[in-house]
Amino acid sequence: MIDGTTHGDEPEGGDxxxxxxxxxxxxxxxxxxxTVADGMVGITFDAAHTDxxxxxxxxxxxxxVLDDLVPVTRAISATLGGAAxxxxxxD
Structure with a gap:
């Protein structure tokens, strides 16, 4: 089960x-x-017990690289979905 919230922040200039x-x-x-800056996308995912x-x-x-965001997103989703x-x- 997934339950969560999403937050975003785009400072002035949009860079x-x-x-x-x-x-x-x-x-x-x-x-x-x-995190997107200077044409690069940084991604982190961390999971921890709630105790x-x-x-x-x-x-x-x-x-x-920012230009690769969409195809990499699709590839990760398809690969992890296939593994599941x-x-x-x-489900």
Whole structure:
């Protein structure tokens, strides 16, 4: 189950964009953050248990060229969806 909120910030001039989404997925607190600046897109995803210790259970980090954002998004979605399907994890 996913439950969360999305926030965005675009300073004057529009040369930098920060979008982040905090959500709870399967009882884990997760944050997805996308930062766009100088033609590059930085992406981080962190997941942690929601208990007092907040033990990190997953992390992804990467950087791509802005022009590649749409095809890379499609490729990641299709690949992860295919892995979930192969493992029988789809709804």
């Amino acid at each position: 930098r964009l920060v979008i982040f989404r905090d959500m709870v997925i399967n009882d884990r607190l997760c944050t997805l953050r996308v 007092a210790e907040a033990i990190v259970t997953g992390s992804l980090t990467g950087t791509i 399907e192969a493992l029988g994890l789809t």
